[in-house]
Amino acid sequence: MINSLAENKLAPNSWQRNLRVLWFGTFMAGIGFSEVMPFLSLYVDSLGKFTHNELSLYSGLAFAASYFVTALASPFWGKLADRTGRKLMLIRASAGMAIVFIFMGLVMNVWQLIGLRLLQGVFSGYISNANALIATQVPKRRSGQALGMLVTGNVSGALFGPLLGGTLASIFSYRVTFFITGFLFVMVFLVTTIFVKEDFKPTAKSEMLNTRGVVGELSNAKLVFGMFVTTMIIQAANNSIVPILSLYVRQIMDNSSATTFYSGIVAAVPGIATLFAAPLLGRVGDRIGTDRILIIGFILAISVYVPMAFVTNVWQLIGLRFIIGVANAAMLPAVQAILAKNTPPQVTGRVFSWNQSFQAMGNVAGPMIGSVVATSFDYSGVFLSTAILVVINLALVYHNTREMRQARKI
Structure with a gap:
C-alpha cells in the first residue's frame, strides 16, 4: 500500500495551524483571481482596435481559457501531488501564478494575453491542493467544519478582489494592477513555503x-x-x-x-x-x-x-x-x-x-x-x-x- 498514512505523523493539532495558514493563502488567492475580472474585457479592448464582435469573442476566450486548461491539467497535478506531496503543489501553483500575472501586465497584444490565460490554467490547483492537504490531516469527524472554514477564505477573497481590483485600476492602470496581483501571489508563495507543514514521504514513480x-x-x-x-x-x-x-x-x-x-x-x-x-x-x-x-x-x-x-x-x-x-x-x-x-x-x-x-x-x-x-x-x-x-x-x-x-x- 502506497505511502499510506504518512500525514498522520504530524502533531495532533498541526492541521489547525495549517488551516489558518491555508485560509490566508486561499484568501489571497481569491483576491488575486478575482481582482482582474472587472476590467479584463477592458484590458482586452486596450490591446488593439476591435469591432464589437471581435471584442466579445476575444473577451470570451480570455475568460474561458484558464478554466478549459484547468479541466485538462488538474488530473496530472493531482497524480503528482500524491507522489510528491500537496505542499509542493501549493508552492508550484502560487509561484506559477505569480509569474503569469506579472507577465500579463507586460503583454503587447490580445493573443499574448489569451496565451497567458491558458498558462494560468496550467498552473492551477492551489485551492484544490489546500483542500486535499487539510482533508488528509483533519480528523474525519471534523472535516466538514474544517473544509467549511477553508471555503470562507477563497469566498471572502473573491468578494474583496473585484472592489480592490477596480480601485487599483482606477488609481493606477490595468497593467500596474496585474503587477500588484503577481505580488499577492508572491506573498502566497512565501507564506505557504515557510509556514505550511506536511510530513510526506515521497513515493517512487514505479509504485504509483x-x-x-x-x-x-x-x-x-x-x-x-x-x-x-x-x-x-x-x-x-x-x-x-x-x-x-x-x-x-x-x-x-x-x-x-x-x-x-x-x-x-x-x-x-x-x-x-x-x-x-x-x-x-x-x-x-x-x-x-x-x-x-x-x-x-x-x-x-x-x-x-x-x-x-x-x-x-x-x-x-x-x-x-x-x-x-x-x-x-x-x-x-x-x-x-x-x-x-x-x-x-x-x-x-x-x-x-x-x-x-x-x-x-x-x-x-x-x-x-x-x-x-x-x-x-x-x-x-x-x-x-x-x-x-x-x-x-x-x-x-x-x-x-x-x-x-x-x-x-x-
Missing part, C-alpha cells in the same frame, strides 16, 4: 497507482464519482446566471442610473452569506450527516431559484440571492467533506484534482447554458432552467448517498 488502482482504493467509488458530477452541476447552476445577471437587474429597475451599483450588490451578496454560513453548516453536517446538509442545500436552492424568475424589484432579488449564498454554504463544503470522508490519504490529491476538473467544466458550461437559454427564451427562463439543473442534482445525490443513510440506521 494507475487510474484503475486509485478507483480500487476507494471504498465507495460510486459515491465519489457522483460527487464529481454534483460539483460540476453546482458550478454550472451558479454560473448559468452570470451572463445575464446585470441585464436582469437593469430590466427590473427599468434602466435606472443606479443599475451598476445594485448589480454589484446582487453579485456580491451570495458570497457574503456563504462566508458566514459555511463554518456553521459544516459543524452541523459533522453532527447530523454531511449528506443531509447537502440535500437541504439543494432543496433550499430550488425553492429560491424559481421565485427569482418572477421578482418585481431589486430588493426581492437581493434577498433571494442571499438565501442562495446560504444554500451554497450547505452544498460546496459538503461535497468536499464527503470526498474527504470517503477517500484514503494516499489518493486524496488525485481525487480532489479530478473534482477540480469537473468544477472547471461547470464553470465553462454554466455561462454557455445561461446564454443559450436567455437567447431562446428570456432572462426569467435562465432561473427556471437553473432550478431544473438543481432538481437533477438533488435526485442524483439522493440516489448516490443512499448507502450513507443506510449506514446511519445500522
Whole structure:
C-alpha cells in the first residue's frame, strides 16, 4: 500500500495551524483571481482596435481559457501531488501564478494575453491542493467544519478582489494592477513555503497507482464519482446566471442610473452569506450527516431559484440571492467533506484534482447554458432552467448517498 498514512505523523493539532495558514493563502488567492475580472474585457479592448464582435469573442476566450486548461491539467497535478506531496503543489501553483500575472501586465497584444490565460490554467490547483492537504490531516469527524472554514477564505477573497481590483485600476492602470496581483501571489508563495507543514514521504514513480488502482482504493467509488458530477452541476447552476445577471437587474429597475451599483450588490451578496454560513453548516453536517446538509442545500436552492424568475424589484432579488449564498454554504463544503470522508490519504490529491476538473467544466458550461437559454427564451427562463439543473442534482445525490443513510440506521 502506497505511502499510506504518512500525514498522520504530524502533531495532533498541526492541521489547525495549517488551516489558518491555508485560509490566508486561499484568501489571497481569491483576491488575486478575482481582482482582474472587472476590467479584463477592458484590458482586452486596450490591446488593439476591435469591432464589437471581435471584442466579445476575444473577451470570451480570455475568460474561458484558464478554466478549459484547468479541466485538462488538474488530473496530472493531482497524480503528482500524491507522489510528491500537496505542499509542493501549493508552492508550484502560487509561484506559477505569480509569474503569469506579472507577465500579463507586460503583454503587447490580445493573443499574448489569451496565451497567458491558458498558462494560468496550467498552473492551477492551489485551492484544490489546500483542500486535499487539510482533508488528509483533519480528523474525519471534523472535516466538514474544517473544509467549511477553508471555503470562507477563497469566498471572502473573491468578494474583496473585484472592489480592490477596480480601485487599483482606477488609481493606477490595468497593467500596474496585474503587477500588484503577481505580488499577492508572491506573498502566497512565501507564506505557504515557510509556514505550511506536511510530513510526506515521497513515493517512487514505479509504485504509483494507475487510474484503475486509485478507483480500487476507494471504498465507495460510486459515491465519489457522483460527487464529481454534483460539483460540476453546482458550478454550472451558479454560473448559468452570470451572463445575464446585470441585464436582469437593469430590466427590473427599468434602466435606472443606479443599475451598476445594485448589480454589484446582487453579485456580491451570495458570497457574503456563504462566508458566514459555511463554518456553521459544516459543524452541523459533522453532527447530523454531511449528506443531509447537502440535500437541504439543494432543496433550499430550488425553492429560491424559481421565485427569482418572477421578482418585481431589486430588493426581492437581493434577498433571494442571499438565501442562495446560504444554500451554497450547505452544498460546496459538503461535497468536499464527503470526498474527504470517503477517500484514503494516499489518493486524496488525485481525487480532489479530478473534482477540480469537473468544477472547471461547470464553470465553462454554466455561462454557455445561461446564454443559450436567455437567447431562446428570456432572462426569467435562465432561473427556471437553473432550478431544473438543481432538481437533477438533488435526485442524483439522493440516489448516490443512499448507502450513507443506510449506514446511519445500522
